[in-house]
Amino acid sequence: xxxxxxxxxxxxxxxxxxxxxxxxxxxxxxxxxxxxxxxxxxxxxxxxxxxxxxxxxxxxxxxxxxxxxxxxxxxxxxxxxxxxxxxxxxxxxxxxxxxxxxxxxxxxxxxxxxxxxxxxxxxxxxxxxxxxxxxxxxxxxxxxxxxxxxxxxxxxxxxxxxxxxxxxxxxxxxxxxxxxxxxxxxxxxxxxxxxxxxxxxxxxxxxxxxxxxxxxxxxxxxxxxxx
Amino acid sequence: xxxxxxxxxxxxxxxxxxxxxxxxxxxxxxxxxxxxxxxxxxxxxxxxxxxxxxxxxxxxxxxxxxxxxxxxxxxxxxxxxxxxxxxxxxxxxxxxxxxxxxxxxxxxxxxxxxxxxxxxxxxxxxxxxxxxxxxxxxxxxxxxxxxxxxxxxxxxxxxxxxxxxxxxxxxxxxxxxxxxxxxxxxxxxxxxxxxxxxxxxxxxxxxxxxxxxxxxxxxxxxxxxxx
DNA sequence: ACAAAAGTGTTGTCCGTACACCCATGT
DNA sequence: ACATGGGTGTACGGACAACACTTTTGT
Numbered sequence: 001x002x003x004x005x006x007x008x009x010x011x012x013x014x015x016x017x018x019x020x021x022x023x024x025x026x027x028x029x030x031x032x033x034x035x036x037x038x039x040x041x042x043x044x045x046x047x048x049x050x051x052x053x054x055x056x057x058x059x060x061x062x063x064x065x066x067x068x069x070x071x072x073x074x075x076x077x078x079x080x081x082x083x084x085x086x087x088x089x090x091x092x093x094x095x096x097x098x099x100x101x102x103x104x105x106x107x108x109x110x111x112x113x114x115x116x117x118x119x120x121x122x123x124x125x126x127x128x129x130x131x132x133x134x135x136x137x138x139x140x141x142x143x144x145x146x147x148x149x150x151x152x153x154x155x156x157x158x159x160x161x162x163x164x165x166x167x168x169x170x171x172x173x174x175x176x177x178x179x180x181x182x183x184x185x186x187x188x189x190x191x192x193x194x195x196x197x198x199x200x201x202x203x204x205x206x207x208x209x210x211x212x213x214x215x216x217x218x219x220x221x222x223x224x225x226x227x
Numbered sequence: 228x229x230x231x232x233x234x235x236x237x238x239x240x241x242x243x244x245x246x247x248x249x250x251x252x253x254x255x256x257x258x259x260x261x262x263x264x265x266x267x268x269x270x271x272x273x274x275x276x277x278x279x280x281x282x283x284x285x286x287x288x289x290x291x292x293x294x295x296x297x298x299x300x301x302x303x304x305x306x307x308x309x310x311x312x313x314x315x316x317x318x319x320x321x322x323x324x325x326x327x328x329x330x331x332x333x334x335x336x337x338x339x340x341x342x343x344x345x346x347x348x349x350x351x352x353x354x355x356x357x358x359x360x361x362x363x364x365x366x367x368x369x370x371x372x373x374x375x376x377x378x379x380x381x382x383x384x385x386x387x388x389x390x391x392x393x394x395x396x397x398x399x400x401x402x403x404x405x406x407x408x409x410x411x412x413x414x415x416x417x418x419x420x421x422x423x424x425x426x427x428x429x430x431x432x433x434x435x436x437x438x439x440x441x442x443x444x445x446x447x448x449x450x451x452x453x454x
Numbered sequence: 455a456c457a458a459a460a461g462t463g464t465t466g467t468c469c470g471t472a473c474a475c476c477c478a479t480g481t
Numbered sequence: 482a483c484a485t486g487g488g489t490g491t492a493c494g495g496a497c498a499a500c501a502c503t504t505t506t507g508t
Binding site for chain 4: 456457459460461464466470476478479480481
């Protein structure tokens with residue numbers, strides 16, 4: 001082989017949160033070159049003896065103070081020139097959090113951290129815009145065949161929240177009656193004996209996702225599927 | 228940071244071929260430690276200035292003499308101890324070939340290369356068994372919502388070939404009449420004016436996959452979908 | 455003439471979709 | 482009493498699943 005390989009391995013995370021009826025992404029402001037003062041995905045180099053998942057979790061904790069509710073590998077990026085300094089292969093992750101459960105906090109390095117509406121993103125460092133696009137597609141796809149929407153809502157939620165979340169992420173109208181009928185038919189929700197009034201209008205019932213029940217049904221061959 | 232990072236980046240490929248009515252995987256016999264003389268997935272370290280895809284294609288050409296018909300990234304593996312020598316992160320790929328279009332040939336290093344029935348795999352090096360399991364699931368999934376089965380058949384094929392391929396990979400019975408009706412309704416096949424006799428029985432018509440037509444329909448919102 | 459594989463149509467069921475009115479509360 | 486959001490049932494149509502007989506060839 002011509003030369004010894006010297007490629008760095010990094011991880012980056014696309015963290016989604018659903019806030020104020022919009023889909024948000026967690027970004028940090030870089031305080032080192034290159035792309036100093038640009039916004040970027042949280043992430044960094046993998047340590048010598050840590051797994052990829054651990055690396056993501058560590059970087060997220062360090063840079064944003066967030067612990068994720070759902071994490072899965074997204075895709076790996078390795079174009080030779082994606083980092084201007086030296087070659088970096090980045091293994092990216094897809095994560096979901098319940099924003100109200102966490103207080104984001106910038107690093108000691110005085111970076112900034114913030115949630116951005118996915119439709120109002122700033123300029124991004126490296127190829128991070130492309131990574132986000134892929135993550136968005138993954139989210140839209142997964143939402144239809146796995147019950148991951150619940151990882152974006154509070155533990156107790158209104159049916160209308162779930163409905164709005166689906167409409168926001170899938171970017172289409174959904175019929176309220178058919179949607180409720182479908183979801184309820186899966187028998188994976190617990191209807192709580194609590195009602196909440198959203199200012200005006202009839203108070204709505206709170207629901208809880210019953211994960212255990214979901215896995216039981218899944219083992220029996222049931223398929224979660226929302227058009 | 229504690230120590231400088233020294234992680235190697237490799238690529239490995241799970242290459243599927245459909246031969247003799249069975250699903251096969253392309254393996255090489257290692258001739259260096261560790262796992263000397265074990266069977267393993269083709270792959271190797273990424274060169275300093277080559278993209279990940281190029282690395283896979285180069286390794287496949289070098290180690291097996293195969294050029295793939297379909298290639299996509301599968302998953303990345305990075306447990307700290309997956310390679311006993313030093314830390315290697317492997318970005319794995321999922322590939323399809325038409326076996327009859329290629330002559331496999333072992334490396335100058337006198338490795339061996341062979342197709343293995345996926346149900347009769349030998350012991351495998353590293354975590355390659357796990358990688359193959361994930362690739363198999365990907366293949367089963369993709370087959371139902373993208374027309375990738377055609378990348379495993381000859382350019383001209385019989386309907387019964389397609390049908391058997393689906394039954395073999397999905398491991399279930401398929402009704403011949405409903406299957407044919409469904410596929411034909413997609414309007415992505417060309418019926419050729421050639422018949423082939425398979426020894427005994429009524430000669431069958433040859434078909435060709437019309438990829439252009441497929442992409443045209445796809446742009447118009449058509450979805451390939453086989454239950 | 456028989457064995458083997460290819461080719462083809464109809465019917466019932468279920469699921470998805472479309473759609474509108476009443477209910478409980480706050481102001 | 483009115484405005485606002487919550488909760489619910491029915492009817493139609495299309496897609497999928499189940500199912501069996503005829504055709505063409507080789508032996």
